[in-house]
Amino acid sequence: xxxxxxxxxxxxxxxxxxxxxxxxxxxxxxxxxxxxxxxxxxxxxxxxxxxxxxxxxxxxxxxxxxxxxxxxxxxxxxxxxxxxxxxxxxxxxxxxxxxxxxxxxxxxxxxxxxxxxxxxxxxxxxxxxxxxxxxxxxxxxxxxxxxxxxxxxxxxxxxxxxxxxxxxxxxxxxxxxxxxxxxxxxxxxxxxxxxxxxxxxxxxxxxxxxxxxxxxxxxxxxxxxxxxxxxxxxxxxxxxxxxxxxxxxxxxxxxxxxxxxxxxxxxxxxxxxxxxxxxxxxxxxxxxxxxxxxxxxxxxxxxxxxxxxxxxxxxxxxxxxxxxxxxxxxxxxxxxxxxxxxxxxxxxxxxxxxxxxxxxxxxxxxxxxxxxxxxxxxxxxxxx
Amino acid sequence: xxxxxxxxxxxxxxxxxxxxxxxxxxxxxxxxxxxxxxxxxxxxxxxxxxxxxxxxxxxxxxxxxxxxxxxxxxxxxxxxxxxxxxxxxxxxxxxxxxxxxxxxxxxxxxxxxxxxxxxxxxxxxxxxxxxxxxxxxxxxxxxxxxxxxxxxxxxxxxxxxxxxxxxxxxxxxxxxxxxxxxxxxxxxxxxxxxxxxxxxxxxxxxxxxxxxxxxxxxxxxxxxxxxxxxxxxxxxxxxxxxxxxxxxxxxxxxxxxxxxxxxxxxxxxxxxxxxxxxxxxxxxx
Amino acid sequence: xxxxxxxxxxxxxxxxxxxxxxxxxxxxxxxxxxxxxxxxxxxxxxxxxxxxxxxxxxxxxxxxxxxxxxxxxxxxxxxxxxxxxxxxxxxxxxxxxxxxxxxxxxxxxxxxxxxxxxxxxxxxxxxxxxxxxxxxxxxxxxxxxxxxxxxxxxxxxxxxxxxxxxxxxxxxxxxxxxxxxxxxxxxxxxxxxxxxxxxxxxxxxxxxxxxxxxxxxxxxxxxxxxxxxxxxxxxxxxxxxxxxxxxxxxxxxxxxxxxxxxxxxxxx
Numbered sequence: 001x002x003x004x005x006x007x008x009x010x011x012x013x014x015x016x017x018x019x020x021x022x023x024x025x026x027x028x029x030x031x032x033x034x035x036x037x038x039x040x041x042x043x044x045x046x047x048x049x050x051x052x053x054x055x056x057x058x059x060x061x062x063x064x065x066x067x068x069x070x071x072x073x074x075x076x077x078x079x080x081x082x083x084x085x086x087x088x089x090x091x092x093x094x095x096x097x098x099x100x101x102x103x104x105x106x107x108x109x110x111x112x113x114x115x116x117x118x119x120x121x122x123x124x125x126x127x128x129x130x131x132x133x134x135x136x137x138x139x140x141x142x143x144x145x146x147x148x149x150x151x152x153x154x155x156x157x158x159x160x161x162x163x164x165x166x167x168x169x170x171x172x173x174x175x176x177x178x179x180x181x182x183x184x185x186x187x188x189x190x191x192x193x194x195x196x197x198x199x200x201x202x203x204x205x206x207x208x209x210x211x212x213x214x215x216x217x218x219x220x221x222x223x224x225x226x227x228x229x230x231x232x233x234x235x236x237x238x239x240x241x242x243x244x245x246x247x248x249x250x251x252x253x254x255x256x257x258x259x260x261x262x263x264x265x266x267x268x269x270x271x272x273x274x275x276x277x278x279x280x281x282x283x284x285x286x287x288x289x290x291x292x293x294x295x296x297x298x299x300x301x302x303x304x305x306x307x308x309x310x311x312x313x314x315x316x317x318x319x320x321x322x323x324x325x326x327x328x329x330x331x332x333x334x335x336x337x338x339x340x341x342x343x344x345x346x347x348x349x350x351x352x353x354x355x356x357x358x359x360x361x362x363x364x365x366x367x368x369x370x371x372x373x374x375x376x377x378x379x380x381x382x383x384x
Numbered sequence: 385x386x387x388x389x390x391x392x393x394x395x396x397x398x399x400x401x402x403x404x405x406x407x408x409x410x411x412x413x414x415x416x417x418x419x420x421x422x423x424x425x426x427x428x429x430x431x432x433x434x435x436x437x438x439x440x441x442x443x444x445x446x447x448x449x450x451x452x453x454x455x456x457x458x459x460x461x462x463x464x465x466x467x468x469x470x471x472x473x474x475x476x477x478x479x480x481x482x483x484x485x486x487x488x489x490x491x492x493x494x495x496x497x498x499x500x501x502x503x504x505x506x507x508x509x510x511x512x513x514x515x516x517x518x519x520x521x522x523x524x525x526x527x528x529x530x531x532x533x534x535x536x537x538x539x540x541x542x543x544x545x546x547x548x549x550x551x552x553x554x555x556x557x558x559x560x561x562x563x564x565x566x567x568x569x570x571x572x573x574x575x576x577x578x579x580x581x582x583x584x585x586x587x588x589x590x591x592x593x594x595x596x597x598x599x600x601x602x603x604x605x606x607x608x609x610x611x612x613x614x615x616x617x618x619x620x621x622x623x624x625x626x627x628x629x630x631x632x633x634x635x636x637x638x639x640x641x642x643x644x645x646x647x648x649x650x651x652x653x654x655x656x657x658x659x660x661x662x663x664x665x666x667x668x669x
Numbered sequence: 670x671x672x673x674x675x676x677x678x679x680x681x682x683x684x685x686x687x688x689x690x691x692x693x694x695x696x697x698x699x700x701x702x703x704x705x706x707x708x709x710x711x712x713x714x715x716x717x718x719x720x721x722x723x724x725x726x727x728x729x730x731x732x733x734x735x736x737x738x739x740x741x742x743x744x745x746x747x748x749x750x751x752x753x754x755x756x757x758x759x760x761x762x763x764x765x766x767x768x769x770x771x772x773x774x775x776x777x778x779x780x781x782x783x784x785x786x787x788x789x790x791x792x793x794x795x796x797x798x799x800x801x802x803x804x805x806x807x808x809x810x811x812x813x814x815x816x817x818x819x820x821x822x823x824x825x826x827x828x829x830x831x832x833x834x835x836x837x838x839x840x841x842x843x844x845x846x847x848x849x850x851x852x853x854x855x856x857x858x859x860x861x862x863x864x865x866x867x868x869x870x871x872x873x874x875x876x877x878x879x880x881x882x883x884x885x886x887x888x889x890x891x892x893x894x895x896x897x898x899x900x901x902x903x904x905x906x907x908x909x910x911x912x913x914x915x916x917x918x919x920x921x922x923x924x925x926x927x928x929x930x931x932x933x934x935x936x937x
Contacts, residue, residue: 065886070896075716091718092888093896098627103882105428105629106776107783108803110886123426199526205612206627246529246611250898253502259510259528276697303802303886370426375628376443382623383446383615396747397759399740400817404762407814411777412769414784465677472674484925485674486864492681493871494917495688496894499910503684506691543681544871548864552827555860586826594767594819601770604877621772631776638773645768 060087064307067092067100067114069294071268072166073315074327081314087307095249096206097369104129104299111299112308115165118153118293119208119364125156130297132159137309140316142336150293150333153363162295163312166330168267169353169361170209170290173251177279178261184283186217189262190240198243202263205249207378208364209264209290210237216288223365230377237381247382255280271329271350282350284357291361293333412642419635427629437636444637447620448644454531454616455599458538462595463588465539466546470587471580473547474554486551490544501537501608508533508609529611537605542598546591553587554580589656593649600645617641685914692907709908719909722893725805726874729889733809734816734869741820742862746854748821749828766818775882778811779803782883803885811883812876816869820862827861828854 070093078089092111094100097120103109105127116124124130135141141163143151154162174183179197183189193201203210212222214233224230241247245260254260255273265273270282296312298305314320318336325332325341331351332338338346346352368374422432473485492500506512508527517525527533557580565575603618617637624634692710696703713719748759782803790800831854839849877891884892890913894906 075718090721090886090888092886093893095896096627098629101427102626102629106779106882108779108786108885110802110804126426127428205607241613244611244613246613248607248612253505254509257506257509257511370629372423372628372630375623375630378627379443379620379623380446382612383444383450383620393747393751396743397755400744400759400821403740403810403814403817404766407778407810408762408766408769410785411774411781412765414781415773415777418780465680468670468673469677472670476670480929484921487867487921488678489681490867490871491914491917491921492685493875495685495910495914496877496891497875498877498891498894498898499688499906500684502898502906503687506687507684540680540684543677544868548868549823549826552823552861552864553830556827556830586830590822590826594822597768598770600768601772603772618770618772621770625772625776631780634776638770638777642765642769642773646765649764649768 060085060307060310061304062086063088063090064112064304064311065090065092065110066311067094067103067109067111069094069115071272072115072328072330074323077315077320077323080320081311084314085307085310087304087310089311098206101369107301109299109301110303112302112304113296113298113311115294116162116297117364118295119366119369121153121162121295121297122156122366123370124297125161129300130161131300132161133163133298133312134309135160137306138163138313138316140313140318142334145334145336147333147335153293154295154297162297163316164333165294165296165315166325166328167291167293167333168330169284169358170204170213170264170266170292171270171282171284173255173263173265173270173273173280173282175255175258175261175280178258182281182283183262184286186213186285186287186289189285190214190217190236192262193240194243197261200245200259200261201240201243202246202248202251202254202260203237203244204264205247207374208368210247210381211374211377212364212368213264213285213289216285219287222288222290222362223368225367225371225373227373230373234377234381237377238384241381241384267351268328268330271348274350275329284353284361286357286360288360288362291358291363293363415635415638418632419639421632421635423630423632427631429631432632437633438640440633441636441640444617444620447615447617448640450615451600451617452644454534454538454614455596455602458535458542458599459592459596461535462539462542462546463592466543466591467550467584467588469543470547470550471554471584474551475557475559475580489547493544497541497604498608500540501605504533504537504540504609508536528609529613531610531614533609534606534614537609538599538602541605542595545594545598549590549594550584550587553584553590557583585659589652593652596648597645600641600648685910688907689911689914692904692911694904694907697903709904710912713905713908713912716905718888718893719890719905722888722890723909723913725887726890729805729808729812729887730870730874732805733812733873734866736809737813737817737869738820738862738866740813741817741865742824742858744817745821745824745828749825763818763821766814767822771815771876771878774811774814775879778807778879779882782807803883804887807883807885808873808880808887808889811879812873813869815879816865816872819868819872820865823861823865823868824858827858831857 064087066089068091073091078091082088094103097117100114100116101120101123104111104114104124121130143160146164150167151164154160154164172183172186172189176182178200179192183192189201203213211230211233214236215224215229216222217236218229218232220226220229220233224233245254248254251260251263251265252269252273255263256277265282267282270280273280274282296315298308298312302308315324316334318334318340321332321334321337322340325337325345329351332341418429419437420433420435422430422434422436424430469489473482473489477485505528508514510526510528514525514527561579562575565579566572570578601618601621602616603622606614606616606619607622621634621637621641624630624637691702693705693707694702695706695708744759748756786801786803794800835853835857836849839853840846844852875891876889877895880889880892881895890909894909897903897906
């Protein structure tokens, strides 16, 4: 089994990944060609303990409801989960943590599993919307295997409320043929918006990153809630607004058709655009910006708790997690999963930037999400 | 006879009354209660009695101003485009095609407004109409993410709501009236002004009111075609409920919006009553 | 006149054409044409979430439109010719229901229903073993609230322009009230009822705002579409839109043909 697949070269792998992401080859073909399938089969066979064990339909019910982000899973994994456990996964897809929080806070969401980002978790705990997880029901979660930077936010007061899914950054996507090169600073981003990129720049439609990066432009913390610093950020944003192409978190279409040249951008989107259009690059702001990590958590009022645990456990299986990563292109913090991923992917500068580039980045803070002044700054910016 | 009639009426009205009580009055009462409450530090609602939320309303002045400007303009534009079409469908089209053409007005709306708005993003974006205009010499025209784009989206999105009531009003127009007018030597414009237009007035008013009212609460079209730069009260509400989760303030904005609408409707009703007083053939909401 | 109508139809169908065109794109982007391919149709049809969302939307739209049409028409019939305080109250309710923005109705309904469920469910569970939750029911109710009011407006507008002499004549000729309704009133108000039903169905099928709040764990097609387009549109969405369009047009044409045949039979 070991030697029947010749290791694939880096360029050939990236070529295959590109074809796979474009949908011109099937997952099976991709896994076969890259040798990943073999690796996974070997792993699965060698470590049966990693396979989901709670595999009786009557144990967990016939369905589980997952609230997550778009393009964040491999649908084939849900099929496999249904075959193993008899529970169909119903996927609800959301656009921001604020939306998810609003829906859970109102009650009656009907969700069993959801995917909060690091800075949202303390709020869920404070509002008594999630409970500590029963880790005995998630044997596939091996805390030691995870990079602590992307796992600690799930633990509050020593209790594990959420287990890590993926991580990423919020940087700058630029169309290098239009911008004339790499844009890797928020100074160029906001000054250029009022100058040579007039009418071609996009910012996010939620306060955390838009205000955060405007703060970073002035040399303040991404998470600042200081009124004086916020006032400076507001002044910058309102000054820039007439020159913006749009205030929208849906920036891919405008970037792809050339109407927008520059945008605030998440890792996965940067990767997806770069794969299809190499002239679109992704860089981190050298002054700073956001680094984030997503987690799996279970709402307190989840109707199918057993199924929720089974699903999280299944998705944390390194074999499953590796196929997930191949489908969505976001970095994983689990060393067991990374051991299964091809080196080319692990060396990809968009997914895994050099450690130095990550240094100035900050994790969003809980108060950044809920600060009422930041919300008002955003409202004034948008209605100006 | 009178007795059974009353009982029959009560029977016919009961389902609607229950519906309104459970899903209109109860939720509205909740919003009103919330608008006097306070926001907890992490968002949401905490019981209380304060007028602070109402005192804070000027913070959304810009949104109210934008809405009260673009909503009337959008309504007028939709009316001007819808009227001739409704007239054509009601009066000029033969019976065999009428239903088909009428339903064709509504069929595009079975495709999600979201998808259709994205199509407009392409049409108004750099590779759509501006590219076409550039090829005939008008360089660098940017249409997307502007109030104009929002207006196009509004007219597109609300056209059937304008066409249908006008159509319903015009459909019972007795063509013999027009023929008689023509026989008596009235020029077409005169029979239009004196016969057709008054007859269609209920439809015009209903349609305009519907569109205007829906525009007052619109948020998707400004968000998608205005690129987030055109900010309506609806957008303010969405942000308050879904982003900052300031439910009490959001409730106060909602109450203010509803009050503005009630005033508008009251003025409208008065206008209609005055209009109807002169003509016994007009009855309105 | 005919050219004008053509122009308006072109305006209405141009975006639809664009959607259909891009659904055949071979590329990943839904806003440019890169080669020809049917792959996105296969993907959409094989995507269980799309199919489930479509089914949910159809079910909710149909049930809420039927209920709204029945209840709204009944109310309109009762209200016509009615005077007094009850009439004024109802007029106000109809007006408010029509003019409350979807976002307000959505959030208000959500909060109100959740509060009620919290109160009622412990009892209900003890007695029946069942409990109430947001879902298709709350979707139907919230959509129907608005569309029922539209139906009331449309049908009543039609009823009030009805010639009372016709009804008098009918009862003078010895027809029962029910007979008069079926023979005289119903044929007259049928176009308005039909228009109301179509509007109601369309509104519900297309609604995103209200559904987003009150759908609970259900996913309607607009909710699916909205969440999918948040981070990059693929032509799969266009393929879905095109298929819905073609399906509804086909139904429409079949209905038109059936209608014409029955008319021809009646004449013959």
